[in-house]
Amino acid sequence: MRVGLFVTCLVDLMRPSIGFATLRLLAHAGCDVIVPEHQTCCGQPGYNAGDHTAARELAIKLTLEFADCDYVVVPSGSCAGMIRVHYPTLFPDDSEPACRVRALAARTYELTDFLVNIAKLQDVPGSFSGNLTYHDSCSGLRELRVKQQPRTLLAQLPNVTLKEMAQCETCCGFGGAFSVKFDEISSRMADNKARHIHASGANTVVAGDLGCLLNIEGRLRRIGDQATRVLHIAEVLAGEEGHVPCK
Amino acid sequence: MQVSSLKFQRNAGKSLKNKILQGALKNIEPRFVGARREAISHLEDFEAVRSRATAIRDQVLANLDQWLIRFEQEAQRRGAIVHWAETAAEANRIICDLARQYNVKKAVKSKSMVSEECGLNDALEAAGVQVIETDLGEYILQLAHEPPSHIVAPVLHKTRDEVSDLFELHHHLPRKTGIAELCQEAREILRPHFISADMGISGANFLIAETGSALIVTNEGNGRLSTTLPRVHVALTGIEKVVPTLEDATTLIRLLPRSATGQDITNYVSVLTGAKAADESDGPEHFHIVLLDNGRSKMLGTKLQAMLRCIRCGACMNHCPVYQNVGGHAYGWVYPGPMGSVLTPSFAGLAATLPLPNASTLCGACAVVCPVSIPLPDLLREVRHQQHQANLRPWLERKVLAVWAWLALRPIWYARYTGLMSRVLAWLGGAKGRLTWLPGVWTRERDLPAPAGQTFRDLYRKRDKS
Numbered sequence: 001m002r003v004g005l006f007v008t009c010l011v012d013l014m015r016p017s018i019g020f021a022t023l024r025l026l027a028h029a030g031c032d033v034i035v036p037e038h039q040t041c042c043g044q045p046g047y048n049a050g051d052h053t054a055a056r057e058l059a060i061k062l063t064l065e066f067a068d069c070d071y072v073v074v075p076s077g078s079c080a081g082m083i084r085v086h087y088p089t090l091f092p093d094d095s096e097p098a099c100r101v102r103a104l105a106a107r108t109y110e111l112t113d114f115l116v117n118i119a120k121l122q123d124v125p126g127s128f129s130g131n132l133t134y135h136d137s138c139s140g141l142r143e144l145r146v147k148q149q150p151r152t153l154l155a156q157l158p159n160v161t162l163k164e165m166a167q168c169e170t171c172c173g174f175g176g177a178f179s180v181k182f183d184e185i186s187s188r189m190a191d192n193k194a195r196h197i198h199a200s201g202a203n204t205v206v207a208g209d210l211g212c213l214l215n216i217e218g219r220l221r222r223i224g225d226q227a228t229r230v231l232h233i234a235e236v237l238a239g240e241e242g243h244v245p246c247k
Numbered sequence: 248m249q250v251s252s253l254k255f256q257r258n259a260g261k262s263l264k265n266k267i268l269q270g271a272l273k274n275i276e277p278r279f280v281g282a283r284r285e286a287i288s289h290l291e292d293f294e295a296v297r298s299r300a301t302a303i304r305d306q307v308l309a310n311l312d313q314w315l316i317r318f319e320q321e322a323q324r325r326g327a328i329v330h331w332a333e334t335a336a337e338a339n340r341i342i343c344d345l346a347r348q349y350n351v352k353k354a355v356k357s358k359s360m361v362s363e364e365c366g367l368n369d370a371l372e373a374a375g376v377q378v379i380e381t382d383l384g385e386y387i388l389q390l391a392h393e394p395p396s397h398i399v400a401p402v403l404h405k406t407r408d409e410v411s412d413l414f415e416l417h418h419h420l421p422r423k424t425g426i427a428e429l430c431q432e433a434r435e436i437l438r439p440h441f442i443s444a445d446m447g448i449s450g451a452n453f454l455i456a457e458t459g460s461a462l463i464v465t466n467e468g469n470g471r472l473s474t475t476l477p478r479v480h481v482a483l484t485g486i487e488k489v490v491p492t493l494e495d496a497t498t499l500i501r502l503l504p505r506s507a508t509g510q511d512i513t514n515y516v517s518v519l520t521g522a523k524a525a526d527e528s529d530g531p532e533h534f535h536i537v538l539l540d541n542g543r544s545k546m547l548g549t550k551l552q553a554m555l556r557c558i559r560c561g562a563c564m565n566h567c568p569v570y571q572n573v574g575g576h577a578y579g580w581v582y583p584g585p586m587g588s589v590l591t592p593s594f595a596g597l598a599a600t601l602p603l604p605n606a607s608t609l610c611g612a613c614a615v616v617c618p619v620s621i622p623l624p625d626l627l628r629e630v631r632h633q634q635h636q637a638n639l640r641p642w643l644e645r646k647v648l649a650v651w652a653w654l655a656l657r658p659i660w661y662a663r664y665t666g667l668m669s670r671v672l673a674w675l676g677g678a679k680g681r682l683t684w685l686p687g688v689w690t691r692e693r694d695l696p697a698p699a700g701q702t703f704r705d706l707y708r709k710r711d712k713s
């Protein structure tokens with residue numbers, strides 16, 4: 001099966017290792033992976049700021065780039081939600097481009113959702129060992145119903161203990177532009193998240209969205225926690241956390 | 248009530264630093280979130296009741312004018328008089344005229360957020376009427392000269408200690424500290440007012456079209472006293488509150504108290520129909536119902552129509568992580584939290600409420616608990632879209648997004664720009680691998696984990712070649 005990897009702009013810029021971890025997982029699942037070279041951003045920043053024109057243009061661009069893929073896989077619930085849930089609302093008519101966008105939306109999946117429900121991955125290649133706690137990122141959880149999928153995959157790692165934190169479904173305060181427009185509220189929400197992470201007793205926090213991870217890690221470090229590891233689910237599942245080839 | 252939503256950011260900052268408020272806000276989780284979860288679990292099939300409730304509300308909104316006319320006919324047939332107010336000012340004028348007409352000196356009120364929306368108390372006082380709030384929370388706020396901070400629990404922001412201080416100051420009685428004692432003291436102060444009032448003012452949770460009744464749910468009994476003891480009863484509510492039948496109202500009541508306070512049902516459910524008849528001994532001699540538009544009808548037929556389903560349970564704010572941290576006053580008007588951030592711009596104007604729809608991470612917790620399935624994050628995005636279309640977003644934000652979109656549509660430039668950013672940020676991050684200062688606000692409250700120095704795109708291309 002031909003799978004297009006949509007890396008996301010945040011992973012491309014801020015943490016390429018997540019992209020490579022995703023590649024390893026998809027290859028391990030037997031997928032024939034392509035990475036369209038000219039991909040950029042799904043258009044969510046503009047869409048959430050009320051600019052539908054820019055979002056539509058980027059949706060068309062992305063649709064063309066992934067046209068020949070059976071599936072599009074995204075290591076982010078937020079960007080996958082943008083494509084799967086919000087693109088169709090931007091293209092409600094019966095024109096040909098609109099039908100194509102909606103068809104693409106329907107075959108777009110968040111990474112763990114794809115691995116569990118489409119690729120039916122039974123053995124993850126990672127070798128992570130230790131205890132961790134999982135933060136359910138909002139868009140993946142509520143727009144795409146990603147809840148059990150990462151836990152199912154983590155359960156395949158024999159040396160991982162999942163220590164659930166309280167309020168693991170409560171927003172970490174990232175929210176894209178919210179985190180800079182309302183930084184004080186955002187950081188208070190991240191403080192609450194940090195408190196629950198610490199109370200869980202886990203020394204690693206894992207999530208499926210890099211936005212949340214940057215917010216949580218940024219706040220943990222600022223309040224003096226240099227020890228808690230903050231990892232993307234793909235990094236944990238693929239092993240060799242943080243590894244990038246040819247650096 | 249004055250709209251101060253433009254100061255959201257500053258007021259939210261103050262709320263975050265206010266230790267007393269933060270202490271009070273900690274009650275939301277156990278008292279509302281936990282209680283709702285428990286009460287919803289008592290329903291055999293929450294989703295089925297919820298979709299029935301949603302259908303009832305949609306059925307009304309699809310033909311709101313006709314349901315309102317039906318309501319008016321049935322209410323008037325049973326001796327109530329229905330008034331139509333297009334604006335808050337008109338509602339106030341109608342009620343002040345009624346007060347004059349019936350020579351009203353004192354009015355007792357049960358809790359009504361629509362009356363807060365209108366600023367009715369100020370209008371009545373200016374017309375020479377003494378107004379007494381009789382809902383315990385609203386009474387406390389009247390003593391404190393503060394607006395409500397929650398639509399169901401208006402005094403949620405105050406602690407018991409603050410209430411003790413207020414009562415001591417205003418009642419000139421020995422200071423009480425127990426909740427039961429404080430309630431008893433308020434009851435003793437309020438009882439003579441119920442008896443001496445000429446007018447009772449209430450809201451209405453639902454208007455029943457088939458019987459012309461106004462239905463209110465309350466917990467303290469003040470609603471019944473306010474609506475039945477005085478000679479005149481005025482019910483003020485929004486035009487969207489109409490439901491076709493009593494049975495429809497009972498479906499909604501299965502959800503309203505459960506969603507609001509975690510009760511299976513409120514202590515009182517009062518169905519108020521017509522004025523006192525010749526052969527009846529209780530009830531008001533005159534029953535007036537004032538139906539307020541104030542921006543609601545403008546939402547019909549738009550992408551915001553679903554907001555008019557709202558039954559004012561407050562679950563969206565109780566579950567909103569922003570509301571939970573800053574409380575209701577920061578939002579700057581009667582309706583806080585997610586529902587308010589959709590309603591207030593429609594009622595008070597987009598320009599006066601710019602921060603509201605943006606003061607949300609769009610986490611979606613509100614939509615999950617809404618008993619009438621209002622897609623609140625979608626509606627918040629829609630209000631953002633309206634702001635964008637009206638050119639109301641700040642210049643800098645528009646430019647940043649325009650540059651981003653321009654780059655994202657031009658992959659070669661985009662690759663150069665992100666490649667440069669990655670190198671610069673990695674260099675600034677240094678050995679620590681994180682940045683503690685950057686221009687802009689990200690690093691005011693948190694560090695930025697530094698990137699790898701090369702983008703995924705660059706690394707992937709190199710890997711291909713190797």
